[in-house]
Amino acid sequence: MTLLRTMAIACAVLVLAITSLSAFIRLSRAGLGCEPWPQCQAQLLREAKQGAAPAPAGAVAAARIAHRITAVGALLLVIAMVLAAYGSAPPLVRKGRLVVVLLGLAVFLAVLGRMTADSRLPAVVLANLLAGLAMFAVSWRLVAATRPAGAARTLDAGWVRLALALLVVQIMLGGLVSAGHAGASCPRLAGCDLGTASWQAFNPWQEPDPGAGVGAGALVHMAHRAAGILTAIVVAALGVAASRRGHRAGALLPALVVLELGAGIGLIARSTPLALALVHNVLAALLLATVASLLPERRWPRAACRRAA
Structure with missing residues (x-):
């Protein structure tokens, strides 16, 4: 149990690095950080659709190499975790199921990356984003599941699942904003440019059109903002309830919510800086993982953990 928990922590760190590198590559390809902003973003998209996209910058090329190396390391670690879970005496079947989910997600991401390396479909971006964040959440869930039982009282699973569902929807909307290059659609905190807004921005199977205008993704951006407020309220309330019941992870949720809201406001106020x-x-990944760790599960007693270790 102790070995599996240590490997789960290492896996979570590796996956967070992978998702961060993937986000850097994706956002750099989308034009964030280019000059002059936002005109350069549309120009980069036009060049890409015409097959004349410039070679990746040195930082992006280095990030791709680091991403591949880290992904291979994470896959090998997950395989070792499968052997540790099912090779122990007695086998850690419940924990092994989480590890098998990790292995399935890792294989899915590897196949997706191989088959859709140059795709700009929002559906591919969403699949990559959600699978990567799910892998991080499952890794952290495994860390929580291998911790000896404490005195914390069980939370209502329905409320935790509701918070998870809202977070997933919010992450999907954020992915559509990113994949649809809609960052400049709402340049002000007070409102969005709806002059050229289109419902097609919600279609993940349609590549963004560089001629659709800056405000084409305004509706997605507005939905992302509205869902963000609702999600923040539910997740923060869940954090307060979890903290009162003795869950250490619950105390983190209100702080993470405030930081995430602050980052979102800063993105609008400062014209979407890459950093x-x-x-x-990263904050979205931490929120998802923290909420997932609060899902109720039967804990191992301390004595059993020592015997299993």
Whole structure:
């Protein structure tokens, strides 16, 4: 049990690095950080659709190499975790199921990356984003599941699942904003440019059109903002309830919610800087993983953990 928990922590760290590198590559390809902003973003998209996209910058090329190396390391670690879970005496079947889910997600991401390396479909971006964050959440869930039983009282599973569902929807909307290059659709905190807004921005199977206008993704951006407020309220309330019941992870949720809201506001106020967009992505991963760790599960007693270790 102790070995599996140590490997789960290492896996969570590796997966967080992978998702951060993937976000850096994706957002850099989308034009974040280019000059002059936002005109350069549309120009980059036109060049890509015409097959004349420039070679990746040195930082992006280095990030791709680091991403591949880290992904291979994470896959090998997950395989070792499967052997540790089912090779122990007695086998850690419940924990092994989480490890098998990790292995399935890792294989899915590897196949997806191989088959859709140059795809700009929002559906591919969403699949990559959600699978990567799910892998991080499952890794952290495994860390929580291998911790000896404490005195914390069980939370209502329905409320935890509701918070998870809202977070997933919010992450999907954020992915559509990113994949649809809609960052400049709402340049002000007070409102969005709806002049050229289109419902097609919600279609993940349609590539963004560089001629659709800056405000084409305004509706997605507005939905992301509205869902963000609702999600923040539910997740923060869940954190307060979890903290009162003795869950250490619950105390983190209100702080993470405030930081995530601050990062989102900063993205709008400062015209979507790349560094802040990456922070926004990392905070979303931490929120998802923290809420997932609060799902009720029967804990191992301390004595059993020592015997299993």
